[in-house]
Amino acid sequence: MTRKEFIAQVGINAAILLAPACITGLSSCKKKKEEKPRSVDFTLDISTGPLASNGGALINDGVIVARSTSGEFIAIDSACTHEGTNINYVSTTHSFKCPNHGATYDANGNVTTGPAVKSLTSYHCTLSGSSLQVFS
Template sequence: MDRKEFLSIAGITAASFALINCMGCSKQSDNASAGITGPTGVDFTLDLSLSANSALLVNGGYLASKGVIVAKTTTGSYIAVQQSCTHESYPLIYQSSGQQFFCNNHGSAFTEAGVVKNSPANRNLTVYQTTLTGTSLRIFS
């Protein structure tokens, strides 16, 4: 192999790596600008009589299930939103004292209605409907 062939192969290899890295960066920036959306076609039921769901018996309690955070507000209403922050898809927690969903990673916060309160998130959360029948709490889109 002469010098010209070597440089040609090295150039193609470097260009390939650069292209792969650029494609990865492009995907991340697309997600950041478009925002992360919650699951679609959501329809599941939580049995509140089961110990696994006991957090929802207390005002201010919450749990995550199937990509959704389900919370019982301080006033006793049930609310459900996507579990992932719309900024970079980190899991959210429910803070009943602040009546908000919060991302511990970058500090984004959302109202109980899923509306952005502070950045870096710039897209609202997907909100799901809830219906309580006896001890069965249905969460659906």
């Protein structure tokens, strides 16, 4: 058997071995389930607590809500897209940082530093008096 014939035979055998695993979904060939965007709608009283002052933040219902140093409210999913650790708001840079492996996100939830690669979903914020509504 020549080297070329050997390599061709190994390739065919590998394909035969891997095909059943792909067909039955037992390997990485398995298609990932489509993620449906979740529905978010809650209201926070900002008259007390971390959101009562500029630079504060809190996590509610899987969403981190932050108040920038200029008083703007922003809300994005709190679970880092790398491995799910809750992120922190960094008021000095108006961004978010994961304490686990250091991924960073901008105020819109876009990844600015890995290892995370997927952006976080951001949500709308509407302030009425001291009631802040956060919704998708």
